[in-house]
Amino acid sequence: MPFFRKSPKTNDEVDWSSLPRHIAIIMDGNGRWAKQRGLPRTAGHAAGAETFRTIATYCKEIGIEYLTVYAFSTENWKRPPEEVRAIMSLLGNYLTEALADMERNQIRINFFGDLSTLTPELRALCERAHNASMRYSKAQANICLNYGGRDEITRAVRALARACAAGERDPDTITEADISAQLYSAGVPDPDLIIRPSGEIRTSNFLLWQSAYSEYYFTDVLWPDFSKEELHRALASYQKRSRRFGGV
Numbered sequence: 560m561p562f563f564r565k566s567p568k569t570n571d572e573v574d575w576s577s578l579p580r581h582i583a584i585i586m587d588g589n590g591r592w593a594k595q596r597g598l599p600r601t602a603g604h605a606a607g608a609e610t611f612r613t614i615a616t617y618c619k620e621i622g623i624e625y626l627t628v629y630a631f632s633t634e635n636w637k638r639p640p641e642e643v644r645a646i647m648s649l650l651g652n653y654l655t656e657a658l659a660d661m662e663r664n665q666i667r668i669n670f671f672g673d674l675s676t677l678t679p680e681l682r683a684l685c686e687r688a689h690n691a692s693m694r695y696s697k698a699q700a701n702i703c704l705n706y707g708g709r710d711e712i713t714r715a716v717r718a719l720a721r722a723c724a725a726g727e728r729d730p731d732t733i734t735e736a737d738i739s740a741q742l743y744s745a746g747v748p749d750p751d752l753i754i755r756p757s758g759e760i761r762t763s764n765f766l767l768w769q770s771a772y773s774e775y776y777f778t779d780v781l782w783p784d785f786s787k788e789e790l791h792r793a794l795a796s797y798q799k800r801s802r803r804f805g806g807v
């Protein structure tokens with residue numbers, strides 16, 4: 560557990576009494592991390608998977624209720640097949656391990672994304688990890704896998720359009736809450752803080768609807784190098800912001 564202090568003292572000091580409920584992370588920079596070391600990109604993904612283990616465990620320890628991570632986007636299929644296979648294989652390893660360690664971790668595992676295009680083996684692992692972890696309610700990890708914000712919204716629009724066409728819904732009564740309820744994130748509060756390492760300043764199709772009022776934290780650190788200390792910096796920065804949600 561971290562050292563608890565009541566109020567922030569230095570720039571990077573975290574106020575442990577007012578943490579965000581939901582942190583989302585775009586786990587980016589694995590390829591560049593590997594390149595810097597003269598390693599294949601897949602070595603960067605393996606290192607990134609380690610960082611995810613550390614950060615997910617730590618978020619639960621400090622009391623973050625929801626952690627959403629971008630693991631594979633709907634656009635990442637454009638990558639070379641060997642790289643895609645390596646990422647999927649690392650995900651499979653992680654889920655196998657998570658299934659074995661479930662009782663120790665006590666983290667509910669959820670998926671955002673279209674799992675139907677994954678291999679049957681990986682899809683089965685996702686389902687098993689999700690079902691077996693449903694009983695834990697203190698901390699939830701949402702793994703965005705074959706996820707795209709536009710794809711998610713498109714699916715929600717289709718579902719509502721189908722209901723209207725079937726005469727079950729009146730288009731004029733559709734609310735923002737109805738749309739939220741059709742997203743992968745239904746029932747999950749919007750992210751308070753979205754972290755993007757690796758120096759890129761863009762969303763890359765991540766949580767487009769849910770991020771309307773999220774606070775962003777960008778850092779040049781590459782994801783495999785992301786540490787608890789870097790998370791502290793992100794939290795301290797978040798805590799200095801004034802969230803107005805359009806008010807005064």
Ligand code: IPE
Binds near residue numbers: 588631
């Ligand atoms: C993020 O790291 C992992 C995935 C997108 C799956 P990258 O592989 O995008 O790393 P860079 O951006 O090339 O460094």
Ligand code: IPE
Binds near residue numbers: 585759763
């Ligand atoms: C976003 O990173 C997707 C994930 C981290 C899974 P990318 O590396 O795919 O994003 P771009 O291509 O730099 O926008």
Ligand code: MG
Binds near residue numbers: 587588589
């Ligand atoms: Mg990238």
